[in-house]
Amino acid sequence: xxxxxxxxxxxxxxxxxxxxxxxxxxxxxxxxxxxxxxxxxxxxxxxxxxxxxxxxxxxxxxxxxxxxxxxxxxxxxxxxxxxxxxxxxxxxxxxxxxxxxxxxxxxxxxxxxxxxxxxxxxxxxxxxxxxxxxxxxxxxxxxxxxxxxxxxxxxxxxxxxxxxxxxxxxxxxxxxxxxxxxxxxxxxxxxxxxxxxxxxxxxxxxxxxxxxxxxxxxxxxxxxxxxxxxxxxxxxxxxxxxxxxxxxxxxxxxxxxxxxxxxxxxxxxxxxxxxxxxxx
Amino acid sequence: xxxxxxxxxxxxxxxxxxxxxxxxxxxxxxxxxxxxxxxxxxxxxxxxxxxxxxxxxxxxxxxxxxxxxxxxxxxxxxxxxxxxxxxxxxxxxxxxxxxxxxxxxxxxxxxxxxxxxxxxxxxxxxxxxxxxxxxxxxxx
Numbered sequence: 064x065x066x067x068x069x070x071x072x073x074x075x076x077x078x079x080x081x082x083x084x085x086x087x088x089x090x091x092x093x094x095x096x097x098x099x100x101x102x103x104x105x106x107x108x109x110x111x112x113x114x115x116x117x118x119x120x121x122x123x124x125x126x127x128x129x130x131x132x133x134x135x136x137x138x139x140x141x142x143x144x145x146x147x148x149x150x151x152x153x154x155x156x157x158x159x160x161x162x163x164x165x166x167x168x169x170x171x172x173x174x175x176x177x178x179x180x181x182x183x184x185x186x187x188x189x190x191x192x193x194x195x196x197x198x199x200x201x202x203x204x205x206x207x208x209x210x211x212x213x214x215x216x217x218x219x220x221x222x223x224x225x226x227x228x229x230x231x232x233x234x235x236x237x238x239x240x241x242x243x244x245x246x247x248x249x250x251x252x253x254x255x256x257x258x259x260x261x262x263x264x265x266x267x268x269x270x271x272x273x274x275x276x277x278x279x280x281x282x283x284x285x286x287x288x289x290x291x292x293x294x295x296x297x298x299x300x301x302x303x304x305x306x307x308x309x310x311x312x313x314x315x316x317x318x319x320x321x322x323x324x325x326x327x328x329x330x331x332x333x334x335x336x337x338x339x340x341x342x343x
Numbered sequence: 344x345x346x347x348x349x350x351x352x353x354x355x356x357x358x359x360x361x362x363x364x365x366x367x368x369x370x371x372x373x374x375x376x377x378x379x380x381x382x383x384x385x386x387x388x389x390x391x392x393x394x395x396x397x398x399x400x401x402x403x404x405x406x407x408x409x410x411x412x413x414x415x416x417x418x419x420x421x422x423x424x425x426x427x428x429x430x431x432x433x434x435x436x437x438x439x440x441x442x443x444x445x446x447x448x449x450x451x452x453x454x455x456x457x458x459x460x461x462x463x464x465x466x467x468x469x470x471x472x473x474x475x476x477x478x479x480x481x482x483x
Contacts, residue, residue, distance in 0.1 A: 077443060078442065078443065078444065081442070122430040122433075123378070123381070123382065123428065123430040123431045123434070124385065127378065127379065127382045128371055128374075128375055128378045128379065128382075128428075128431075145385070146385055146386070146387070147385065147434070147437065148384055148385060148390070148433070148434040148436075148437030148438060149437050150387075216366065216428060216430055217366060217367070217368070217371055217428075218357075218365050218366055218367040218368075219367070255466075256466075257363065257467075258429055258433075258443055258446075258447045259363070259364060259423055259429035259447070259450060260362050260363045260364050260420060260423060260450055261361075261362035261420065261450060261451055261452065262360075262361055262362030262363050262451075262467065262472055262478075263362075263447040263448075263450050263451050263458075263467075264447065264451060264458060264461055264462055264466050264467040265466060265467045265468075265469060265472060266462075266465060266466025266467065266468075266469075267468075267469040268465070270469070290357075291356050291357050291360070294357055294360055294363065294365065295357075295360050295469075295473050295474075296469060296473070299360075299363045299364075299365065300429075327462075327465050327466060328462040328463065328465075328466055330442070330443060330444045330462070331443060331444055331447050331462060331466075333466070
């Protein structure tokens with residue numbers, strides 16, 4: 064049977080992708096950011112997952128204001144990197160895992176999470192930046208990826224509690240899949256940041272720390288946070304952090320925090336990263 | 344600054360967050376044309392056509408006069424006030440060769456250098472910036 068072996072939480076700042084793609088990783092500003100992900104690359108080399116489920120948000124790339132799905136599961140065989148206005152990132156095409164994705168879709172829909180199924184989707188920095196941080200710049204990504212897009216652009220996004228419970232349903236789905244696959248789930252986005260309006264530039268490290276501490280514990284504080292609290296305390300776009308709760312929900316009630324990294328800033332954003340393993 | 348309140352509806356709980364445009368369903372309905380225009384900028388030939396004649400290009404989206412003006416004059420906050428969303432208007436920024444950070448800086452009224460410096464020093468503190476009352480006291 065498939066097994067969920069780890070949870071990754073990490074930010075997905077577009078400037079990180081641009082720094083990588085434009086060869087700026089050795090500049091001191093960026094060394095500070097990228098050095099925080101060396102340990103993660105090592106963890107992945109040892110963990111050798113067969114599939115990664117990446118919970119991310121689309122930034123007006125695949126989804127315009129024509130259709131805004133709250134949760135959209137990528138069931139395609141591959142996903143092309145999108146042109147977000149600067150030209151597509153020079154990263155490998157993302158290979159999907161249509162069989163496991165279809166199984167997850169059926170399982171969670173039967174569990175009353177009414178996902179949108181996506182059979183064609185270009186993926187933006189929200190998905191590709193976390194892959195770059197974990198895997199560097201390979202010719203091909205090391206394993207198939209199932210994208211799960213969460214609406215955090217049009218208010219309101221799903222609640223943190225809903226995200227957490229969806230994670231639980233995904234765990235159940237994964238572990239009822241008959242093939243022996245090692246699966247890692249990513250919750251991406253955040254941490255505190257605001258990139259719009261006169262209050263842009265807001266960072267709240269104390270909030271970010273409390274959030275990460277909660278995820279390392281039983282997540283009860285984090286999952287009950289209200290949208291208005293995220294926006295007021297962690298910036299309008301800080302609300303992306305609800306996506307970390309999908310990953311946390313997919314893990315055991317108890318987790319072992321294998322690694323944590325936090326730095327301010329990358330461009331406009333506080334960068335946070337955690338590696339969690341199940342602990343019963 | 345935030346979305347215009349609809350008569351007889353209770354004030355939105357997030358209306359008190361200062362310096363922030365919450366992109367909700369009301370804003371999305373109001374700004375559909377702005378965001379539809381910005382989406383076209385994902386394609387390089389459209390970016391070229393827009394740059395060649397901005398006013399002419401904008402005619403195809405059913406924008407209001409004030410929306411058109413905000414786009415042509417690159418009034419970044421005004422675009423959000425009129426229903427634009429930052430992830431969409433950032434594509435206009437990209438077309439102009441601006442990064443997210445450069446667009447963000449423009450909305451704060453700070454210089455690019457001043458904004459970048461603030462970020463390097465840990466960003467804008469949440470202290471004094473949680474509510475409109477605090478914000479107004481601080482910013483006069």
